[in-house]
Amino acid sequence: MTLRMTRAEAVAAIGELFREHGYHGTSYGQITAATGLGKGSLYNHFPNGKEDMTRAVLDHVHAWFEDNVFEPLDASPNPSEAIDHMFAAVRSYFRSGRRLCLLGAFSLYDVRTSFDEEIAAYFTRWVKALAACLRRGGVSLKESRDLAMAVMVDIQGGLVMAHALDDSGVFKSSLARSAQTLHIRLDACATV
Amino acid sequence: MTLRMTRAEAVAAIGELFREHGYHGTSYGQITAATGLGKGSLYNHFPNGKEDMTRAVLDHVHAWFEDNVFEPLDASPNPSEAIDHMFAAVRSYFRSGRRLCLLGAFSLYDVRTSFDEEIAAYFTRWVKALAACLRRGGVSLKESRDLAMAVMVDIQGGLVMAHALDDSGVFKSSLARSAQTLHIRLDACATV
DNA sequence: GTCTATAGATCGATAGAC
């Protein structure tokens, strides 16, 4: 038979625990409470325990961004609209800064060594998709890369500062500033 | 008698452990190995264990920034030079992005509830000192605040992305971009 | 697929000798 919870639901619930308490700060007791699954079930679905759960969570997050951010950036014929769509999705996903970026947080310490390839792949994918979109809008190759990386820095920094100061306005301002910078640059290229 | 290690040395060593493994990821065994102090000594100097150590580490970091960043920003008669001094100190402290910001990392999860006032106080102090410096350079009150916060976002985001991509160039570029933005703004005000 | 029970390891914290 199937799970009591969908696997995706369980993975999402575990992801929220990791977001809130970190990898080492999350125990099987908490995972059982959040998912309704005992240790037997958890080890049945994730034979290597928290390591497998982490990989599933990271894949889950990556897949969401693939569908809602990266792929739209690749597919949209209109760079300016694609940018707007990206910022709207990002703002929604991170709940205006109240939710943190699991991959960014995990990259800091915690479980670095085991998952840093996947974390780097996620960010690299994002940067490349955004840079390619800007490139299609007429921005030079080098500037597209620099701008895309600057946007990533703004998003991650906005999340950190919004949490540190408990002020979601910081995150929203960061997104708005990034969006404005990109639009100004795209408009300048469009009128040439 | 005194400690085998200076208290400041022990605190610094514990801070490096927290940076690398996080709060929950650092055990007393690791702390003993790093400081040469057994549990008896550790609890003698930090009666409440890791909580007291964390407070000492955060105070130690805050004090370093007070002396090397905040106070120079307050005291310097030349805003442009003060800005350069700040970025040089920041770049040196974070070792071009290879070292992470303990307060930024702790603000994400880990030990949020216990220390968020101190973390917020640290960042607020920094933002205010930087904004006041820009204000003295002729930048408007609102823009000074916005620019100062944008710089903080750039620094924190630069650290996250540099770690995630294992590329210190990302951090150095972020600092350079922030510095350039501030100088351009200060120069514009100086010529008016 | 799910549960309970439990082993085995590690951790945080304390007590007491030096």
Add this chain to the structure above:
DNA sequence: GTCTATCGATCTATAGAC
């Protein structure tokens, strides 16, 4: 001020019944 020994709690992981 420092150490060792140790307790009790918690955690990861496994075994076995349903």
